[in-house]
Each structure stands twice: as structure tokens, then as C-alpha cells.
Amino acid sequence: MKSTVAFILCVASVSGSLMAQGGAIVLRGATIYPVGSAPIENGTLVIEGGKITAIGDSQTPAPADARAIVCDADWVITPGLIDAGTSLSISAKNSNEQAKEVTPHMRILDAVEAGHRAFEKARNNGVTAVQINPGNANVIGGLGAVVKTWGGTTQEMLIKDASALRVTLGREPGSGNSRSGTQHNIYYRRPSTRMGTIWEVRKAFYDAMSYRDQKTIPGDAGPPPIDPGKEVLLQVLDGTLTVHTTARGEEDIRTALRIADEFGYRTVIQGGIEIWQVIDQVVDAQATVIFAPPSLNGANPDGAEGRSHTMNMMAERGVPFAIQTDSSLGERPLAHEAMVAMRNGLSFDKALASVTLVPAQVLGINDTVGTLEPGKNADLVVWSGAPFDPTSSALMVFIDGNQVVGPKTN
Amino acid sequence: MNSKIAVLGALLAGSLPSQGTLAIKAGRLIPISGQELQNATVLIENGKIKAVGTDIEVPWDAKIIDASDMVVMPTYVTAHTTAGFRTGNENLANIPYITVADGIDPANAYFEESLRNGVGTIHVIQGNQTLFGGQGMILKPYGKTIEEMAVRSRSGLKLSLAPAAGSRMAQIQKMRRGLEDIVEYIADHERKRQEFEREKAAGATSDESFDEEMDPLKKPMVDVLQGNEKAYFYIPSAVELAEARRLIAKYDLDVVLVLGPRCHQAVESLAQSGIPVILDATMEYETTDSETEVVSSHCPAALFTKAGKEYALSLSTSANTMNRYPWWQMATAMRNGVTREQALASLTIVPARILGLEDDVGTLEPGKAANLQILTGDPLKATSWVETVILDGEVVYERDRDGRLRHLFGKDRADRQSVKN
Numbered sequence: 001m002k003s004t005v006a007f008i009l010c011v012a013s014v015s016g017s018l019m020a021q022g023g024a025i026v027l028r029g030a031t032i033y034p035v036g037s038a039p040i041e042n043g044t045l046v047i048e049g050g051k052i053t054a055i056g057d058s059q060t061p062a063p064a065d066a067r068a069i070v071c072d073a074d075w076v077i078t079p080g081l082i083d084a085g086t087s088l089s090i091s092a093k094n095s096n097e098q099a100k101e102v103t104p105h106m107r108i109l110d111a112v113e114a115g116h117r118a119f120e121k122a123r124n125n126g127v128t129a130v131q132i133n134p135g136n137a138n139v140i141g142g143l144g145a146v147v148k149t150w151g152g153t154t155q156e157m158l159i160k161d162a163s164a165l166r167v168t169l170g171r172e173p174g175s176g177n178s179r180s181g182t183q184h185n186i187y188y189r190r191p192s193t194r195m196g197t198i199w200e201v202r203k204a205f206y207d208a209m210s211y212r213d214q215k216t217i218p219g220d221a222g223p224p225p226i227d228p229g230k231e232v233l234l235q236v237l238d239g240t241l242t243v244h245t246t247a248r249g250e251e252d253i254r255t256a257l258r259i260a261d262e263f264g265y266r267t268v269i270q271g272g273i274e275i276w277q278v279i280d281q282v283v284d285a286q287a288t289v290i291f292a293p294p295s296l297n298g299a300n301p302d303g304a305e306g307r308s309h310t311m312n313m314m315a316e317r318g319v320p321f322a323i324q325t326d327s328s329l330g331e332r333p334l335a336h337e338a339m340v341a342m343r344n345g346l347s348f349d350k351a352l353a354s355v356t357l358v359p360a361q362v363l364g365i366n367d368t369v370g371t372l373e374p375g376k377n378a379d380l381v382v383w384s385g386a387p388f389d390p391t392s393s394a395l396m397v398f399i400d401g402n403q404v405v406g407p408k409t410n
Numbered sequence: 411m412n413s414k415i416a417v418l419g420a421l422l423a424g425s426l427p428s429q430g431t432l433a434i435k436a437g438r439l440i441p442i443s444g445q446e447l448q449n450a451t452v453l454i455e456n457g458k459i460k461a462v463g464t465d466i467e468v469p470w471d472a473k474i475i476d477a478s479d480m481v482v483m484p485t486y487v488t489a490h491t492t493a494g495f496r497t498g499n500e501n502l503a504n505i506p507y508i509t510v511a512d513g514i515d516p517a518n519a520y521f522e523e524s525l526r527n528g529v530g531t532i533h534v535i536q537g538n539q540t541l542f543g544g545q546g547m548i549l550k551p552y553g554k555t556i557e558e559m560a561v562r563s564r565s566g567l568k569l570s571l572a573p574a575a576g577s578r579m580a581q582i583q584k585m586r587r588g589l590e591d592i593v594e595y596i597a598d599h600e601r602k603r604q605e606f607e608r609e610k611a612a613g614a615t616s617d618e619s620f621d622e623e624m625d626p627l628k629k630p631m632v633d634v635l636q637g638n639e640k641a642y643f644y645i646p647s648a649v650e651l652a653e654a655r656r657l658i659a660k661y662d663l664d665v666v667l668v669l670g671p672r673c674h675q676a677v678e679s680l681a682q683s684g685i686p687v688i689l690d691a692t693m694e695y696e697t698t699d700s701e702t703e704v705v706s707s708h709c710p711a712a713l714f715t716k717a718g719k720e721y722a723l724s725l726s727t728s729a730n731t732m733n734r735y736p737w738w739q740m741a742t743a744m745r746n747g748v749t750r751e752q753a754l755a756s757l758t759i760v761p762a763r764i765l766g767l768e769d770d771v772g773t774l775e776p777g778k779a780a781n782l783q784i785l786t787g788d789p790l791k792a793t794s795w796v797e798t799v800i801l802d803g804e805v806v807y808e809r810d811r812d813g814r815l816r817h818l819f820g821k822d823r824a825d826r827q828s829v830k831n
Binding site: 117276295296306307308309313336339340342343344388389390391392393 | 705730732737738741742744745790791792793795815818819820
């Protein structure tokens with residue numbers, strides 16, 4: 001029991017990749033978009049020991065024994081893309097623990113299938129890291145995990161376990177509950193309304209708070225037995241664990257911010273389809289958004305009404321946002337979502353940041369990935385042309401210096 | 411939330427006269443029929459293209475559309491779709507006598523979406539869940555009535571080998587039997603005619619000529635078998651190809667093959683044939699080996715190109731897929747190795763040829779219908795939008811008057827507040 005608790009308390013255990021290769025590689029000739037610094041034409045990028053060791057112009061030296069990859073002049077190198085919201089490899093049946101509506105201690109990492117085809121698809125489309133979330137059928141679904149898209153086991157892939165706690169507002173958590181539509185049968189479960197969903201969140205945090213009180217000042221019966229779920233919620237209240245609240249409609253976005261404020265924790269808005277209606281509140285709350293997915297221009301989950309200019313609006317108002325695909329099988333390439341964002345008016349720089357640096361920051365992994373700079377992991381994509389152009393594709397993908405895709409030729 | 415908009419501004423209400431002369435100054439012109447031109451002019455008179463080039467003299471009284479910072483090219487041609495009406499399928503096996511003209515709704519959002527995407531010529535035909543299906547028609551996605559929209563009121567007949575109730579063998583057998591029935595019917599009719607001629611020669615009848623008309627329910631299929639009507643022959647997969655080709659040869663059918671989504675295995679066999687093909691809107695797909703689970707990717711468009719055979723691309727009619735965009739479909743072909751020129755042709759001049767409209771649409775050449783689109787940038791860029799569509803010399807779409815786009819981009823917010831309850 002003790003050891004279980006210790007493991008649960010060990011939030012955000014950051015594991016180094018086990019697969020760093022020794023052989024040096026040098027990529028020459030392509031345009032490099034490092035993100036966060038100026039693009040380099042006819043650039044050079046050196047990889048040693050799975051890390052980027054140098055990046056610069058054509059004169060940048062490389063170790064004599066480095067494997068040289070000579071790129072065409074119209075090829076482009078970007079950081080590996082990071083998808084901040086997915087359920088990659090998780091089937092619908094495996095994503096929601098149906099025992100309760102509030103399951104903060106469920107860990108999605110236990111359900112991730114390392115060899116799943118979805119990771120290969122993601123890699124082929126230039127995605128090198130993803131957050132995998134528990135499903136949206138529970139009000140508090142559990143703990144997500146951030147993994148690389150390559151590795152033999154989930155431990156090898158793991159960047160960050162317990163990356164965030166997923167909370168889902170709106171009708172989705174209740175949608176499966178009234179199976180035969182009436183409240184008078186044994187299958188009926190709470191919540192069944194938006195109000196009920198929000199009450200479940202509140203109740204969970206109130207319960208966690210009284211649990212903390214009992215622990216702090218034990219009564220005659222002594223301290224309460226360890227409750228793993230409440231321990232997770234206490235981390236949220238202590239500010240050591242971030243909440244990712246799925247809120248699509250404007251009322252849910254407002255509620256997500258209000259509840260976070262009420263209990264004094266920080267939340268990232270996930271989904272955020274109707275942010276265009278409540279942009280002022282989002283700006284005021286200094287919230288970060290995992291926006292998803294841009295290709296759903298009109299009709300959206302949970303009846304939310306999307307607008308094509310929402311990301312432009314967030315960019316103008318200084319709301320940091322990452323783009324997610326929300327896909328489970330890798331069916332929607334992240335680069336396509338960035339392409340749609342650009343079609344709708346987002347600048348290339350913003351689009352690129354929203355699938356590299358910003359998601360790295362949101363997930364707290366930007367010390368190792370998200371940009372191309374010396375010392376960071378050699379996670380990068382070589383594109384056949386302008387990234388996010390419909391005629392471009394990922395020719396080569398590197399994760400920790402390993403060439404995991406390509407070279408592809410047409 | 412989820413407030414449904416009751417009133418959206420009037421859409422697509424441009425009304426430049428199709429009479430008189432119209433000159434379009436193009437920054438870049440992609441005629442499809444030849445090299446791209448910089449700073450070219452398209453001269454339009456009475457709905458037709460009169461001249462295209464860089465040294466065109468514009469009449470003093472011509473109306474001028476300045477697209478000098480834009481790209482001008484022909485509108486796209488959709489060679490096959492089952493959209494534009496409420497129910498694309500009658501779900502009956504033998505209905506060659508029905509026509510889509512009776513089912514098309516000119517106000518259907520599909521037509522509006524077509525203009526938004528730069529599509530100017532559409533072949534609408536009934537769905538594939540049939541055996542001898544209905545008659546299609548070719549139309550432009552603009553007009554209040556089917557008559558205004560019509561380009562060709564009859565395009566051909568849908569024949570389909572899509573297995574009804576899951577039985578491929580039964581469907582093929584019904585197709586054989588159905589065709590044989592028509593052959594017998596034609597022979598029977600001919601026998602009666604000859605009998606009449608004999609009677610007439612013998613003075614046994616006072617009638618001047620043989621006047622037994624063919625059964626109108628069978629006549630469309632008779633036309634197909636007598637070579638007077640084109641058949642749009644759907645095969646759902648490569649499996650049906652062999653039988654389809656046998657039937658086409660046996661009855662000498664004038665056929666366009668409409669391929670289902672998984673037809674990569676049909677490429678080799680079709681490459682050498684003269685049969686025109688229309689590809690499915692699903693252009694990339696994977697197959698998995700049932701034993702080894704090894705996954706293979708396929709792109710029939712790229713395979714056909716490699717085999718040297720042209721084809722028409724299709725556009726999806728589903729709202730939530732990229733496949734509905736012409737630029738995406740062409741780019742997909744290009745990502746798989748098809749050249750830019752081939753990709754552009756497969757949504758313009760090739761489908762025009764397949765529909766027998768190559769003298770009217772598909773390129774910007776003198777004498778053809780003035781069907782063109784003005785884009786904000788290169789047609790293969792995701793960031794390019796169709797700014798204006800001109801059909802038969804008439805401006806029928808302007809992006810800044812597109813109610814749906816104004817709505818999606820929040821430009822109608824003021825209107826929206828006033829209609830919100």
C-alpha cells in the first residue's frame with residue numbers, strides 16, 4: 001500500500017530516453033526553422049548522442065565521422081511536432097473507467113500500447129511527442145501521459161507521466177448515463193446534466209479538502225485511510241499538478257475558469273471551440289488553450305459552434321494556444337490541422353509554434369523538446385517543402401537522434 | 411450557445427450582365443491548355459471566351475475585373491457526384507427511367523459549396539446502390555431552377571455492380587440477366603417490326619408505318635445497348651472489373667468506369683484500355699495483410715499516372731473531410747508523385763473530355779464557355795481562396811458576399827446579435 005501511494009505521489013516523473021544513439025549525424029542544405037530563433041537558409045544541424053549539438057549556417061563544422069545527410073534546397077527542417085491532446089492507441093472502451101464518474105487516480109499510461117499503429121502514423125506525419133489523455137466520459141477522467149511516438153515499451157517512450165489531470169465539462173460525461181432515457185431504472189447514473197457534471201467537479205474538490213483536514217487534524221479514529229484519488233486532487237490544490245479541462249461551449253469555458261478560480265488551481269482549456277465568444281474572459285484569466293481540432297470548422301462535439309477565425313483571435317489577443325488533433329488512431333495528421341489554421345488566416349510562425357514550442361510549454365517539456373537548439377533532444381522533421389503545405393510531406397523524422405521515418409522518395 | 415442562425419445574408423447575389431464584353435486582367439493565368447501567363451487578359455463576349463493572352467486589346471466599353479494580384483483559371487469540372495438532392499439513391503435495382511432532374515434541389519447547399527470551391531460544371535447522377543439506375547444530368551451550380559442550371563439535361567445512365575444485400579455473385583448475375591432481357595426485348599420489337607413490314611407488303615394492314623413504341627420503362631436501357639446513351643458503370647472494387655469489362659465488350663457499351671474507393675488492383679488492367687475512368691474521392695488508403703498485419707499504402711491516382719493513363723478526380727461531399735477541397739485532392743495526388751500539370755488536368759480538362767464537354771469547358775480557350783475562377787493565390791496552396799466565380803460570363807460567386815464564410819469568420823457578428831433570441 002505504502003509503495004503504491006509513493007508511486008502516485010511521484011507526479012511528473014521525468015524519464016530520460018533510453019534509446020539515444022551514439023553515432024553523429026549532420027544534416028546540411030535545408031532551410032531550418034528552429035522556432036524561437038530566426039530561420040536559417042542552407043543550414044546545418046548536428047546530432048550527437050541523441051541531442052542537437054550544433055545548429056547554424058553552411059559553415060557550421062561537424063564531427064569528421066558524422067553521417068552526412070545532404071538535403072535539397074527546398075527541404076525544410078522543423079522541430080518534431082507535438083500533439084498536446086490525443087488518445088493515441090487507446091480504444092474507446094479503454095479510455096473511460098466506468099466504475100465512477102470521478103477517477104482522478106486512473107493513469108492512461110497503463111493503457112497505452114507501445115507498438116500501436118497509431119504511433120507509426122503519427123511519426124510518419126512528423127509528430128514526435130504526444131500527450132495521451134483519458135477519455136471524456138468521466139467528469140474527472142484521470143492522469144494523462146506525454147510520450148514520444150517511438151519506442152519498444154511505454155517506459156522507453158515516456159517523457160512525463162501524470163502530465164495533467166483531465167476534467168471534462170459539458171454534456172459528454174453524462175451522455176452515456178441514462179441508457180434507456182428514463183431516470184427510473186437501475187442503469188441510471190449521475191450526472192445527466194451540465195449542472196450535474198459541474199457539481200461532480202466541485203464535490204470532488206470539497207471532498208479532497210475535507211480529506212486534507214482529516215489528515216491534518218485527525219479525530220479520535222485517527223487519520224483516514226489513504227485515498228489515491230483524493231491525493232491526486234490535493235496535488236492540484238497544492239499547485240503541483242495541472243488540470244486540462246475539456247470545455248467546448250462558451251458556458252463550459254467560463255465555468256472551467258470559474259471553478260479553477262474558486263479552488264485556486266490552474267487549468268488549461270482543452271477544446272475551446274467557442275472561445276471566440278468569451279475571448280475577454282480567457283484573456284483575463286491568462287489561460288492557455290489546447291485548441292482542437294481546427295479542421296472541425298462548423299459542427300462540433302457537444303453542440304459547440306466553431307468559428308474559423310478563433311485562432312487568429314487568440315493570436316491577436318496574446319492567448320497562448322497549442323493545436324491538438326484529439327485523434328485516437330492518428331487519423332488526423334497534426335500538420336493538416338496547422339494547414340487549416342493557416343488557411344483560416346493564422347501566420348506560418350504562429351501555426352508552427354502552436355504544434356511545437358507552445359505544446360512543449362503547456363506540457364512542461366520545453367526544456368528538452370519543442371525547439372531546435374543545442375542541448376535539446378534531436379527530435380526533428382525534414383519536410384519535402386514548406387511545412388503544412390498540402391503538397392509537402394515528412395521525408396525523414398528523427399527522435400532522439402534515431403531516424404525513425406524515411407528517407408521517403410516519391 | 412448553439413444558437414442557430416435563422417437568417418443569413420443573401421448569398422452569391424452578384425449580377426454582372428452576361429451580355430456585353432467583360433475583360434479580366436489576371437496577374438497570373440493558368441489556362442490548362444498551355445503555359446501559364448503573367449499579366450494576361452481574358453476577354454469575354456456573350457458568355458464565351460473571345461480571346462486569351464498578354465497582348466489583348468480591351469474594347470473601350472468593356473467591363474473590367476481587375477485580378478492583377480490574383481490567379482485566374484478555369485472552374486473545376488466534377489465528373490461524377492451523387493450530391494445535390496435529398497436522397498441520392500432510390501435503392502431500387504431496375505429504374506433506368508428515373509432522372510436526377512426530378513430530384514435535384516437548386517437550393518441544396520452542395521451547389522453553394524461547389525461555387526465556394528471553384529467548381530463550375532457538375533455531373534449529377536443517381537447513387538451506386540442500384541443495378542440499372544437513373545439518368546444523370548450535367549449542370550452548373552447556379553440558378554434558381556433546374557432549367558437555368560442545366561448544361562446537358564441527359565448525361566447517361568448509372569449501371570452498378572455494387573453488391574446488393576452483400577452478394578457480389580447475385581448482383582453480377584442480375585446484371586447479366588438484365589442486359590440479356592433488354593437484348594431479347596429489342597429483338598422481339600424488331601421481330602414485330604419485320605412482321606409488320608411483311609403484312610404491309612402483303613397488303614394485310616392499312617397502317618402506314620410501324621407505330622408500336624418501345625416501353626418507356628425499358629427505352630433508356632435500350633438506348634444504352636444500342637449505343638445511343640452513355641453508361642456510367644460503377645464497380646466498387648477491382649474484383650468486379652473482369653466481369654464489367656466482359657459485359658462492356660460483349661454489348662459494346664459506351665462506358666465511363668466509376669471506380670470505388672479500393673481499386674488499386676484495377677490499375678494495371680485498365681491502363682491499356684481506352685475506357686475513361688473516374689476515381690473515388692478517397693485517394694489514399696491502406697490495406698493490411700490479414701496474416702502478417704503488414705500495412706501497405708495505395709494511391710490509385712499515382713498508379714494510373716505511372717501507367718500513363720489519365721483519370722478524373724472526384725470530390726467528397728462529406729462536410730468533415732479534406733477530400734471535399736479540390737486543392738487538397740490535387741495536392742494528395744502530387745504528394746504521391748503526380749505532376750502539377752496532371753493534377754490540375756484531372757479536375758478540369760480530363761473530366762470535361764469524359765463528359766464530352768471538352769469543346770465547352772475545362773480550359774481557357776477562345777470559343778469555350780466563360781467559366782473561370784479568380785483565386786487569391788496558387789490553386790495548390792491551402793491558403794488560397796476562391797475570390798470570384800464566373801459562369802457563362804456572369805459573376806455568380808463573390809467571397810466577400812458569401813454568407814456562410816462571413817458567418818464562420820465572424821464578419822456577420824453584428825447581424826448575428828440582432829437575430830439572436
